Amino acid sequence: MQMKSFNLPQLACLLVVTLSQAVMAQGTEHASTQPEVTQTQITFEQGKLIEAAFIKITPGMETRLNEEYFSKVMPLAMSYGMKPLGLFAVTRVELGEDDAAMWGFFEWPSMEVKERFDADPEFIKLRAIRDSMLDSAKMIYLNVADTTTTTIREDRTYEFFGGWINRHNGQHLQQYFEVAGPWLASHGVVFPVKFNIVGSPKGYHFLPDTVGFIEWPNTSVKQAWFDSEEFKAVGYHRALAADRLYAVESKFIFKQ
Numbered sequence: 001m002q003m004k005s006f007n008l009p010q011l012a013c014l015l016v017v018t019l020s021q022a023v024m025a026q027g028t029e030h031a032s033t034q035p036e037v038t039q040t041q042i043t044f045e046q047g048k049l050i051e052a053a054f055i056k057i058t059p060g061m062e063t064r065l066n067e068e069y070f071s072k073v074m075p076l077a078m079s080y081g082m083k084p085l086g087l088f089a090v091t092r093v094e095l096g097e098d099d100a101a102m103w104g105f106f107e108w109p110s111m112e113v114k115e116r117f118d119a120d121p122e123f124i125k126l127r128a129i130r131d132s133m134l135d136s137a138k139m140i141y142l143n144v145a146d147t148t149t150t151t152i153r154e155d156r157t158y159e160f161f162g163g164w165i166n167r168h169n170g171q172h173l174q175q176y177f178e179v180a181g182p183w184l185a186s187h188g189v190v191f192p193v194k195f196n197i198v199g200s201p202k203g204y205h206f207l208p209d210t211v212g213f214i215e216w217p218n219t220s221v222k223q224a225w226f227d228s229e230e231f232k233a234v235g236y237h238r239a240l241a242a243d244r245l246y247a248v249e250s251k252f253i254f255k256q
Contacts, residue, residue: 038154038254042086042105044193046147049108050085052160054100054138054206054248061133069130073123080117083107088158088250095161096246098136103160103248111141111198118201138206141198150192150215152252157216161247162208166240173210173241179234183225188217208246219249 044050057065074084085105093099108114117123131137140162152158165173193213200207216222225231238245 040086040152040252040254041149042152043147043149044085044105044144045107046144048143049111049114049198050142050144050195051106051108051114052103052140052142052211053106054098054103054136054160055134056099056101056136058133058135065130065133069126069133073126073130076120076122076126077106077117080113080120081109082117086152087253088160088248089253090248090250091157092249094159094247094249096244096248098138098246100136100138100248102253103250114141137204139204140200140206140208140211142195142211143198144193144195148193154252154254155218157219157222158250158252159214159216159222159247160211160250161214161245162206162211163242163246164244165209166243169240171241172237176234176237176241179230180225183228183230187221187224189221189225190215208244222249 083106085107087102087104089102090100108117163173191212192215195211195213197207197209197211226235
């Protein structure tokens with residue numbers, strides 16, 4: 001499987017102070033059960049709206065976007081009860097045409113609150129500034145059936161994927177996971193959170209039929225799966241099941 005590689009974008013360095021300070025202000029703390037490995041926890045709460053946003057910045061606009069948009073929108077959004085949960089720097093776009101450079105989880109009290117924020121005149125002005133400096137932006141709304149806390153580690157690789165299921169061949173996805181599931185579990189791969197899809201904001205349509213959040217021990221294990229005899233035997237089930245797939249491989253951005 002051919003993968004597209006990217007250097008850590010300059011945006012990660014610029015935004016880590018603005019956004020990760022907001023994350024830490026909401027009570028996300030480092031764990032230190034293993035001092036040599038930086039860790040943190042993210043809690044996805046039942047009843048909350050979770051936004052996953054994926055962006056690619058127009059080259060050369062990183063500093064302006066941070067100064068003119070992020071530094072202003074974060075206080076406004078947090079006044080509506082928004083809670084930034086975590087940010088990820090994309091290391092590889094595995095599947096899909098959009099070369100996202102960064103993505104993150106954001107919690108909102110409800111869809112109604114998020115819609116009021118979207119209609120706020122101050123945000124509308126800021127959104128125009130943001131969109132003028134982005135090459136691409138995708139956003140999706142999610143929720144969880146049960147409150148789930150997951151530990152995020154600096155030595156792990158995190159993947160977010162979306163799939164648009166073929167209406168005639170969707171059953172092949174189950175056949176794929178009948179083999180993939182046991183192999184992945186035996187190699188330390190976990191799906192720490194089960195998301196339900198709620199929708200996608202107008203103008204930033206990103207609405208697959210299924211999404212997933214995966215923790216890989218490292219990229220070597222991930223490549224081992226795609227090189228394995230098991231994958232070679234069942235990979236065609238995944239291809240048949242989906243009309244389109246999107247997947248980004250990433251690392252969590254810890255506070256510097």
